[in-house]
Amino acid sequence: MTPPLLSIRDLRTYFYTEAGVARAVDGVSFDVGAGETVGIVGESGCGKSVTALSILRLIQPPGRIEPGSRIEFEGKDLVTLGDEEIRHIRGNRISMIFQEPMSALNPVFTIGDQVAEVARIHAGLSRRQAWDRAVETLALTGMPAPEDRAKQYPHQLSGGMRQRVLIAMALIMKPALVIADEPTTALDVTIQAQILDLLVHLQKEFGTSILMITHDLGVIAETTSRVIVMYAGEVVEQAPVDELFARPHHPYTEGLMHSMPHIGHDQDRLNVIPGTVPAPTNWPHGCRFRERCPYSWERPEREHPPLYDVGAAHVSRCHLAVEPERRNNPHAPLVVVEGVGAA
Amino acid sequence: MPGQTQDSAATSVARPRESPLAIGVRRILRKPSSRVALFVLGVIVLVGILAPLIAPYDPAAQPDIVALKDLPPSLAHPFGTDPYSRDVLSRVIYGARLSLMIGVLATIVSLTLGVAYGAISGYAGGVVDALMMRLLDAFLSIPRLLLLLGVLVAWPRLSIGALVLFLGLTGWFGLSRIVRGQVLALKHAEFVTAARALGASRRRILGRHVLPNLVSPIVVAATLGVAHVIVLEAGLSYLGIGVPQPLASWGNIIQDGSDQIATLWWMALFPGLLMVLTVMMLNILGEALRDAYERR
Numbered sequence: 001m002t003p004p005l006l007s008i009r010d011l012r013t014y015f016y017t018e019a020g021v022a023r024a025v026d027g028v029s030f031d032v033g034a035g036e037t038v039g040i041v042g043e044s045g046c047g048k049s050v051t052a053l054s055i056l057r058l059i060q061p062p063g064r065i066e067p068g069s070r071i072e073f074e075g076k077d078l079v080t081l082g083d084e085e086i087r088h089i090r091g092n093r094i095s096m097i098f099q100e101p102m103s104a105l106n107p108v109f110t111i112g113d114q115v116a117e118v119a120r121i122h123a124g125l126s127r128r129q130a131w132d133r134a135v136e137t138l139a140l141t142g143m144p145a146p147e148d149r150a151k152q153y154p155h156q157l158s159g160g161m162r163q164r165v166l167i168a169m170a171l172i173m174k175p176a177l178v179i180a181d182e183p184t185t186a187l188d189v190t191i192q193a194q195i196l197d198l199l200v201h202l203q204k205e206f207g208t209s210i211l212m213i214t215h216d217l218g219v220i221a222e223t224t225s226r227v228i229v230m231y232a233g234e235v236v237e238q239a240p241v242d243e244l245f246a247r248p249h250h251p252y253t254e255g256l257m258h259s260m261p262h263i264g265h266d267q268d269r270l271n272v273i274p275g276t277v278p279a280p281t282n283w284p285h286g287c288r289f290r291e292r293c294p295y296s297w298e299r300p301e302r303e304h305p306p307l308y309d310v311g312a313a314h315v316s317r318c319h320l321a322v323e324p325e326r327r328n329n330p331h332a333p334l335v336v337v338e339g340v341g342a343a
Numbered sequence: 344m345p346g347q348t349q350d351s352a353a354t355s356v357a358r359p360r361e362s363p364l365a366i367g368v369r370r371i372l373r374k375p376s377s378r379v380a381l382f383v384l385g386v387i388v389l390v391g392i393l394a395p396l397i398a399p400y401d402p403a404a405q406p407d408i409v410a411l412k413d414l415p416p417s418l419a420h421p422f423g424t425d426p427y428s429r430d431v432l433s434r435v436i437y438g439a440r441l442s443l444m445i446g447v448l449a450t451i452v453s454l455t456l457g458v459a460y461g462a463i464s465g466y467a468g469g470v471v472d473a474l475m476m477r478l479l480d481a482f483l484s485i486p487r488l489l490l491l492l493g494v495l496v497a498w499p500r501l502s503i504g505a506l507v508l509f510l511g512l513t514g515w516f517g518l519s520r521i522v523r524g525q526v527l528a529l530k531h532a533e534f535v536t537a538a539r540a541l542g543a544s545r546r547r548i549l550g551r552h553v554l555p556n557l558v559s560p561i562v563v564a565a566t567l568g569v570a571h572v573i574v575l576e577a578g579l580s581y582l583g584i585g586v587p588q589p590l591a592s593w594g595n596i597i598q599d600g601s602d603q604i605a606t607l608w609w610m611a612l613f614p615g616l617l618m619v620l621t622v623m624m625l626n627i628l629g630e631a632l633r634d635a636y637e638r639r
Contacts, residue, residue, distance in 0.1 A: 056540050071617040098540075108363055108555045117551070118541050134431070155360055167543060261528030 003211050004031035005176055006055070006073050011046075013054045021249035022280035024050040024063070024297060025241040026233035028085070032177065037210040039224035039241070041217060041256065045277040047233040052179045054103045054210075056094060057086050074176065090123040095170040099182040101162035103153040111165045112138070112150025114341060118172050137168040142198055160191035177209045184219060196223055213306060217260055226313075229253045232277060232288035234309065239314035249316035251293045251334065256336040271335040287319070295320060367559070370559050370635040376569055377631035380624040387621055391440035400430035402437040403589040412541065416473075423609035427601045434591035435614050441592045442618070444570040445507055445576050452511025453518060456566055458557070460515065461522025466530060468550060476523070479516055487513045489574070495584040510572050518564045525560055529553045559636030563629055570636035595616045 012023040025047040025182035032038045040048045054065055071078040099105040115134035119125050141164040154162060168286040170178050184192040202221055203210050212224055220227055227244045229237040237250040248254045255273040275292040278284055287300035299319050320327055371377045411428035419582040422431035490513050538552050552635055579585030580594025593614040600610025
């Protein structure tokens with residue numbers, strides 16, 4: 001068996017704040033195979049974005065990747081790689097698409113210039129060559145009239161077009177892995193679908209692996225083949241996408257699914273998982289989800305659950321795996337109905 | 344191809360090259376007040392540059408210190424003459440040249456220092472930033488005029504070059520504060536993180552993503568800075584420790600007539616008016632620049 005493209009083992013990224021040590025990512029392990037699309041899903045504050053930034057070593061002080069963490073990519077450990085070498089990986093072998101297409105572009109340069117910059121950094125192309133390549137790449141992302149658009153500034157473009165620019169910047173070097181951090185969150189729903197289609201299409205064309213980070217299970221269902229659910233800095237469930245939607249195991253995953261609004265259901269209120277993610281400076285002992293979990297009993301309070309095998313390539317960090325009868329008598333509803341406006 | 348779209352209605356491709364700079368310039372020119380300011384400043388700068396061609400007399404010549412001194416404005420001497428029989432109009436024209444030059448050069452010195460100091464402090468962050476900012480606080484606690492007075496009094500017969508240098512050296516503290524604040528904000532801007540994620544080096548990030556986004560506050564600070572230096576230089580020259588005689592600056596022309604200000608009114612009025620006009624126009628322009636570039 002060939003080794004996976006990206007292999008993360010026991011990744012811990014801690015932030016040393018005045019309020020204490022925030023263990024934002026706390027022992028995360030997973031793989032991404034070549035050409036595969038893997039989704040990471042979870043609420044804000046669960047550690048998914050920090051995981052993404054850690055892969056590219058973009059964590060700034062007071063945060064740091066703890067020793068012992070390993071991020072293996074194309075035979076190199078990114079955690080211990082020199083600054084010069086990691087720069088050669090960024091944008092070249094692994095690139096990233098950011099959430100806010102407006103603020104991720106420099107307002108004072110044309111978009112063609114900004115796409116070309118990536119090629120100038122990594123391929124050592126001349127200004128002219130890099131520009132031509134930028135226009136080609138913009139055309140690939142479905143940018144209309146790319147030669148003219150390339151000469152425009154970010155503020156002259158719509159949100160969807162700006163996101164195409166960011167995708168062009170991420171793909172111009174044909175990287176092996178693209179990390180997409182909430183790539184469609186800031187966009188209109190109709191544009192969201194176009195951008196997702198575009199990513200799937202380009203992924204097939206280039207054979208690029210994608211790590212899709214999102215809080216939106218709809219995005220996961222549409223684009224990924226395997227899903228990692230994160231909660232409180234940990235992986236709590238991992239499964240192939242069909243398996244996960246058919247048989248969610250972890251109560252948190254179940255809660256996320258019950259929180260999805262369904263078209264056709266006459267709903268003017270949303271289902272939510274009660275409570276919020278606990279503070280990363282003070283994760284609860286035992287199971288980190290137990291305070292919000294309708295099934296929790298003594299064991300999750302005492303014992304931090306390991307990742308149990310619960311099916312084919314399906315793991316879950318929940319003691320229900322060994323005491324499944326506990327699921328039959330929840331002491332509270334899994335999700336509650338809350339006013340749309342209530343935070 | 345997937346995603347050929349409605350967001351891409353290719354209708355608005357009409358205006359390419361609409362740089363933020365060009366937009367700002369257009370916004371400035373739309374205001375009548377800033378058009379006037381630009382025009383007036385243009386004339387004053389031109390007068391300064393062309394001084395040797397325009398000035399009717401040699402500004403330092405004392406043709407007849409008995410018969411031609413203290414003359415009120417007349418056709419031959421529109422701004423009158425001074426107690427040394429020198430033509431005040433010619434001195435005011437040369438004064439424009441010198442005062443503007445000192446203003447611009449000293450501001451260039453301040454800008455260089457202020458931008459470098461502020462950018463390093465903001466970009467380095469942490470202990471370096473804290474130390475540099477405390478040092479700046481110390482500098483800022485000394486009034487600029489006092490600092491200059493001290494140096495200039497202790498060092499008489501200062502050359503113009505040294506005067507420019509000192510004016511510049513004492514003028515960058517405020518600007519470096521502004522630059523540092525902007526750099527701090529830019530450092531965490533998403534496009535800077537994006538640039539890092541795409542493999543840009545520190546130098547490239549500073550040069551391409553941070554500094555170009557500082558241009559507008561720097562231009563505003565520079566415009567207001569020139570006005571400030573002109574006033575300072577006039578003040579110092581008036582006190583007799585600025586521009587040395589026989590060179591003419593607006594300040595030392597006023598100083599030449601200062602002990603007889605009631606009778607030799609033309610000696611204070613004309614250079615004074617010109618100075619007020621210049622400073623006012625620079626401030627109007629500075630405000631217009633601020634309006635144009637600093638609203639986001």
